[in-house]
Amino acid sequence: MLDARYVADHLDEVIQRLKNRSSTWESQLADLGDLASQRRQLIGTTEALAARRNAANQEMSKLAKGGDREAFALRRDELKALSAELKSEETKLSAILKTFEERLMSIPNLPHADAPVGSSEEQNRVVREWGKKPSFDFEPKAHYDLVPGLLDFERASKLSGSRFSVLWAQASRLERSLITYMLNVHTEQNGYTEVAVPYLVRSAPLEGTGQLPKFEQDLFQTKRHEDDEEPLYLIPTGEVPITNLHADEIFEPGSLPRSYCGFTPCFRSEAGSYGKDVRGLFRQHQFDKVELVCFAEAEKSEEAFQKLTADAESILQQLGLHYRVVELCTGDLGFSATKTYDLEVWLPSQGRYREISSCSLFGDFQARRAKIRYRPAVKQKPQLVHTINGSGLAVGRTLIAILEQYQEADGSVSLPAALRPLMGCDEIAGQKF
RNA sequence: GGAGGCGUGGCCGAGUGGUCGAAGGCAGCGGUUUUGAAAACCGCCGUAGUGCAAGCUACCGGGGGUUCGAAUCCCUCCGCCUCCGCCA
Incomplete structure (x- = not known):
């Protein structure tokens, strides 16, 4: 498998090098850049939500120990929405990650710079x-x-x-x-x-x-x-x-x-x-x-x-x-x-x-x-x-x-x-x- | 095929719902001490994603679920072990 980051950052070069294997790679890789940027964006939003939830969890832990049941229940109900949002982002992210990984797994290695270029x-x-x-x-x-x-x-x-x-x-x-x-x-x-x-x-x-x-x-x-x-x-x-x-x-x-x-x-x-x-x-x-x-x-x-x-x-x-x-x-x-x-x-x-x-x-x-x-x-x-x-x-x-x-x-x-x-x-x- | 058990960091091994990425020990690394070594003591000591960085996030066999919150509860799959049966 090629390095996901390298592929995302050097897509044109990767395509050029794979074209030496077969001209079909150009069209097969056309949508990969898009997929890579979606992946990055979703990672960002998902992790930000997770950070918020984690911070809230610490707060909840204190509330639970403090014994203020009313404040706890109130906050808990608020957090349901955050949790649901996080779950939905995670679902989207894991779908993208899976697709991206599957695509990468089917892409062959880049030919060495020394390898003679040819088709047969x-x-x-x-x-x-x-x-x-x-x-x-x-x-x-x-x-x-x-x-x-x-x-x-x-x-x-x-x-x-x-x-x-x-x-x-x-x-x-x-x-x-x-x-x-x-x-x-x-x-x-x-x-x-x-x-x-x-x-x-x-x-x-x-x-x-x-x-x-x-x-x-x-x-x-x-x-x-x-x-x-x-x-x-x-x-x-x-x-x-x-x-x-x-x-x-x-x-x-x-x-x-x-x-x-x-x-x-x-x-x-x-x-x-x-x-x-x-x-x-x-x-x-x-x-x-x-x-x-x-x-x-x-x-x-x-x-x-x-x-x-x-x-x-x-x-x-x-x-x-x-x-x-x-x-x-x-x-x-x-x-x-x-x-x-x-x-x-x-x-x-x-x-x-x-x-x-x-x-x-x-x-x-x-x-x-x-x-x-x-x-x-x-x-x-x-x-x-x-x-x-x-x-x-x-x-x-x-x-x-x-x-x-x-x-x-x-x-x-x-x-x-x-x-x-x-x-x-x-x-x-x-x-x- | 039948019955049961177990999967936590390089290894061993705690942890049964709330700052747990995870006590403790061993190994390893750096240091103090020593003529040198050992011992003792102090510190460090997982992998990956993301970000210019500080950081943030994920990972306790895999996947799914319950919950505000899961290493901990539930389901499922996989692997390993023990006993019985069969077998080269």
């Missing part, structure tokens, strides 16, 4: 490339045609419908090894604290990180029974529970930055992605991810963002996977992000780079929603932390990249050296089950 991924900026494109003296296959039998989409469909997968034997072990490997690297080399979190959450955490209220259609919701008042949601990313671990907390001086990593499955309805990436593991309703989350002081967040991105990259590098880093343009940024680097891994079968990690700087946007603050020094006022997160990495997509980049002509795959100890073998080949 065409305008994303390539920041760097790492490694070399693997070359093949045969036609490289797609991951779903490699290690035949190990990736089982028919059985998955029987169980759960489309966009689910079953992994057999060495494919399942590869998934598990990747999770372990990533967590090991982040905890042992990159300085992260590992955390295991719930996969079902209430709505408040989803509001905290920005998935709700706007993107409910992307989520799976669970009901405990028909008239469940507060359904739980399956997390669409580990970012949600991990970032919200510190909701409503104030970090003490000296306790930042904090870097957490955690493995979670992720669940996405993929509403609106019909026809996209329909084959294979690339886009699933359920996938595994190792998430990186960092809480940093405001002045140090840019630096922390660069580090977190490099930490995610370290996995790709140690696995020897060719990739590039792109900075998303303003039109491609996610709702809560002010700046995002996507790590895109090379997929030989598609002849292009595909997203395997998305690392974002949120500034204080999520912290304001989730009320995550820190005290810069003893006795100082709390301020909002900056949050940063990224995939480190999406496990299924890493599995795809390994299969494709390390494939052999016969459809088998030789494993990157880093994974061999965990896998207990040097290569994997197809097998029917």
Whole structure:
């Protein structure tokens, strides 16, 4: 959420910056200035009435003790009118506050000044490339045609419908090894604290990180029974529970930055992605991810963002996977992000780079929603932390990249050296089950 | 699923209708004392909104109600705990 005061005082600037995301914001924000000034005015009148009532209450307290019943009754009847007036102003005010808050909750973060301006991924900026494109003296296959039998989409469909997968034997072990490997690297080399979190959450955490209220259609919701008042949601990313671990907390001086990593499955309805990436593991309703989350002081967040991105990259590098880093343009940024680097891994079968990690700087946007603050020094006022997160990495997509980049002509795959100890073998080949 | 209990400031814990944003204690911060430390003593010590400021306002799990006035009474929702049942 943006700062209400900032929006009220700099409405034109906010509109200008949001227009870089989408031209529609200009009209959507047109009435916001009016709402903001109504809010201020009502706060003023309501508080003045409340001050009068409070003063009168002290007087009443004395009258009650003094025992002058007649004066008390007289004054009491006068105060009824004041109370009624106050109540009516409070009702108006709370309606305005609610509307204002709802509007603010649906406004995305302001793009960072550095972010390339553009309306689609065409305008994303390539920041760097790492490694070399693997070359093949045969036609490289797609991951779903490699290690035949190990990736089982028919059985998955029987169980759960489309966009689910079953992994057999060495494919399942590869998934598990990747999770372990990533967590090991982040905890042992990159300085992260590992955390295991719930996969079902209430709505408040989803509001905290920005998935709700706007993107409910992307989520799976669970009901405990028909008239469940507060359904739980399956997390669409580990970012949600991990970032919200510190909701409503104030970090003490000296306790930042904090870097957490955690493995979670992720669940996405993929509403609106019909026809996209329909084959294979690339886009699933359920996938595994190792998430990186960092809480940093405001002045140090840019630096922390660069580090977190490099930490995610370290996995790709140690696995020897060719990739590039792109900075998303303003039109491609996610709702809560002010700046995002996507790590895109090379997929030989598609002849292009595909997203395997998305690392974002949120500034204080999520912290304001989730009320995550820190005290810069003893006795100082709390301020909002900056949050940063990224995939480190999406496990299924890493599995795809390994299969494709390390494939052999016969459809088998030789494993990157880093994974061999965990896998207990040097290569994997197809097998029917 | 059945029965009961509880939600107060960083923590513990008073407060059952009237200057209560809230006693007291612990922790923390500043000081006095001390060669230094501990102890003792004194002071400070929640968050937010609004205003140029002094200040004012709000917040005792959330929402609603009663009342001139609610942390205190009523309703409702949420969360947590204990016991029983079921269960990985």
